[in-house]
Amino acid sequence: MTRLVTHDLAVRPTRDELAAQDFTSSLRGHVLNHMAATMKARFETEIAPRLPEPPADGRAVHAAIRPDPYFRFYSALRVGAQEMVWASVNAAVDRDAPRLAETARALAATGGGQLTLDPTLQVPRNVAAIDVHHMPGSYAAEAGADDLTAGATYENGLSVFSFGLMGRNLDDIGESSAFWLRHRHPEFAPAAILDLGCSVGHQTLPWKRAYPDAHVTGIDVAAPCLRYAHGRAQSLGVDADFVQANATALPWPDASFDLVYSSMFLHELPLKDIKAVFAEIRRVLKPGGLMLHYELPPNNQLSAYDGFYLDWDCWYNNEPYYKGYRDQDPATLCAEAGFAPDGYFQTVVPSLAWYGEAAVAAALQGPAQIGGNTGRLADGVQWFVYGSWA
């Protein structure tokens, strides 16, 4: 699966490493498709009927299912597969680190987008103090001024992790989001676009492809991811700027952007930072601008079981802020940041990579409903997108 990384910063795994990656991807596909379906059926037919009352929420489902041997087997395999994701790419990344740094330096000299790092920036504890989703060193660990191995680990790991569901360039969320926006609001022509928590820029570059005249900027706190993002973008021939900054304190004046986007970002923040980020987005958006997030669907719009299922990552995958975010109501977060309540919208965008353009365009004509595969990395995934107009 790592063969999805095909640009100039691609690492060169051995055949044994590729076999380990393919095995890990297949194992994850099996756990997240087949075993997840069996576990749900088992809960509905064997565990729930014996409960004194229907579980009120995901926490109650978790308490009821925790002693079940099948749940334990599922969880053990899923945790093991998560650790195998990183183990299957680490050696190749470490071996290729000097070549990657040299290639990134050469790519940076080719012009195009700018990379702006801030060596004084304090990496926040939600990134620095934990190995987020068990990724060794998390996003920001670095061994020197030109180190980009955390970015390489993240991209190659994501390729294994997502077992083919994230599109050709691992950019399906950005591609699907931009496709939705262009179809739903063809009159909207953003000139300045900001992607928050962009990591290696997977979901940043689709915005430049969708709006070629726009100035596109991705920000992140993690310098090694941004170095990699910049080299990756240059290699793929897409001009985007990458800036090291904390999204809770954006280094731009008021009313600087037409579109502020994020993907898979908010659920990795403590609640106080989520609120600070929303306030900052409101501040830097121009009047008539758009805030758009791809995120996991909120607990208050899911069944108790589906809420439990998504919160699994909080309990077992080193994602301590996951549930705190998912327990929020997105419309309330927007309103609290000063967005007018009637500017709020949410929708479900089928994955472009899975369904294809014609099917997605047709689906966007109908009502958008959260279903069992919304925000869930499994076959037929659909993305939950929401936001507000300024």
Ligand SMILES: C[S@@+](CC[C@H](N)C(=O)[O-])C[C@H]1O[C@@H](n2cnc3c(N)ncnc32)[C@H](O)[C@@H]1O
């Ligand atoms: C799961 S990754 C998101 C990747 C990317 N948006 C995507 O969808 O492919 C979360 C990113 O948020 C970054 N991050 C966490 N806290 C941040 C903050 N306060 N400001 C900016 N970036 C932050 C992390 O360094 C990490 O790269």
